Amino acid sequence: MNSSSKHTFKRTVFLLLLCFSGICTIWKISEMATSFELSLTNTECGCETCLMQNNSWFMQRFQKNITPLLTSNYNLSQEAFNWWKRLQYERRDIKFFKQTAQKIFEVFPAYPPVPEPGLDGCRTCAVVGNSINLNKSHYGKLIDHHTFVFRINAGKTKGFEEDVGNRTTHRVMYPTSATNLDNSTHLVLIPFKIRDLQWLVNAFTTDNNVQCSNDKKNVSKQEPAFMRYVHQSWLNKKGQYPSTGFMVVILALHLCDEVSVFGFGADSDGNWSHYWEVLRNRKLKTGNHPGSVEYKMILELAKQGRVAFYRGW
Numbered sequence: 001m002n003s004s005s006k007h008t009f010k011r012t013v014f015l016l017l018l019c020f021s022g023i024c025t026i027w028k029i030s031e032m033a034t035s036f037e038l039s040l041t042n043t044e045c046g047c048e049t050c051l052m053q054n055n056s057w058f059m060q061r062f063q064k065n066i067t068p069l070l071t072s073n074y075n076l077s078q079e080a081f082n083w084w085k086r087l088q089y090e091r092r093d094i095k096f097f098k099q100t101a102q103k104i105f106e107v108f109p110a111y112p113p114v115p116e117p118g119l120d121g122c123r124t125c126a127v128v129g130n131s132i133n134l135n136k137s138h139y140g141k142l143i144d145h146h147t148f149v150f151r152i153n154a155g156k157t158k159g160f161e162e163d164v165g166n167r168t169t170h171r172v173m174y175p176t177s178a179t180n181l182d183n184s185t186h187l188v189l190i191p192f193k194i195r196d197l198q199w200l201v202n203a204f205t206t207d208n209n210v211q212c213s214n215d216k217k218n219v220s221k222q223e224p225a226f227m228r229y230v231h232q233s234w235l236n237k238k239g240q241y242p243s244t245g246f247m248v249v250i251l252a253l254h255l256c257d258e259v260s261v262f263g264f265g266a267d268s269d270g271n272w273s274h275y276w277e278v279l280r281n282r283k284l285k286t287g288n289h290p291g292s293v294e295y296k297m298i299l300e301l302a303k304q305g306r307v308a309f310y311r312g313w
Contacts, residue, residue, distance in 0.1 A: 100197045133312030
C-alpha cells in the first residue's frame with residue numbers, strides 16, 4: 001500500500017487483535033457493557049436458533065468466559081505469551097510486549113463502543129473463505145444478505161460478485177498482506193509478532209508507506225490467549241497454529257447470533273487454492289495450518305447446528 005491510498009482506508013476502523021501466532025483482530029466493544037463475557041451468557045437473541053443454546057459437544061469446546069478482545073486491563077499470562085512467541089520465533093520478552101501494548105493504548109481507546117451480541121436483533125455473520133470451490137457457487141446474494149461479512153486477506157469481490165457477493169464489512173489481514181480498504185470496510189489486523197503490533201501504531205501515527213485512517217476511536221485489541229484457546233480447544237493442538245480463516249470462524253461464534261461459513265476446504269483434487277487464481281501448481285498445501293483438521297471441525301460445527309456451512313462446488 002503506498003501513500004496515495006491514504007484516504008481509501010475506512011474512517012471507522014474496527015481492530016481485533018487475535019494474537020495467536022500474533023494474530024490480532026479488530027472489533028468494537030460496548031462502552032456501556034460491564035463485561036464482554038456477560039454478553040456471552042445471554043441465551044436470548046432475535047434469531048430462531050441462538051448459538052448459546054445448550055449443546056454439550058459445543059460447550060465442551062466453547063469457553064464463554066474468554067474474550068477475543070484486549071482491553072487496557074488485560075492480564076496476559078507468561079504461559080500464554082511463551083506459547084505465542086514461539087510461533088514466529090519472537091525473541092523479545094513479555095515486558096517488551098506489554099510496553100508495545102501500552103503504546104497501542106496511547107493511540108487507541110481501551111473500550112471502543114460496539115453493540116453486544118443478542119442485543120440488536122439477530123446478528124448474522126458470513127465468514128467468506130478463499131477456496132476455489134466458491135467458483136460457480138452463486139452464493140453472492142446469500143452472502144450479502146448477512147449483517148456482517150468477513151473476508152480474509154486478498155479475497156476478491158470484483159469480477160466474482162455472483163459467487164462471493166460484493167459487500168465486505170470486515171477485512172481480516174496482516175501487515176504483509178495489507179491492501180486498500182474502502183470507507184465501508186473495517187480493518188481486521190493480524191500481527192504474527194511484536195513488530196506487527198508496532199506497525200499498527202506507525203500506520204496510524206506516522207507518514208510511512210502504509211497509511212490508515214486518522215479515526216482511532218473505534219479500535220480495540222486482543223491478547224494471545226484467544227488464539228491459544230482456538231488451537232487447543234478447537235484443533236486439539238494439531239498443526240503449528242490455526243489459519244486466519246478458521247480463527248475468524250471461531251471469532252464469529254463469539255460475536256454473532258448466527259454464523260454462515262462459505263468457501264473452505266480443498267478442491268476435489270486435494271488442492272488448497274484460491275477462487276480468483278488460475279491453478280498452475282497441482283500440489284498446493286496449507287503450510288503450517290492443519291487444513292484438514294480445520295475442515296473436519298467446520299463440518300462438525302455444521303452437523304451440531306452451530307454454523308451453516310456452504311462449501312461450494
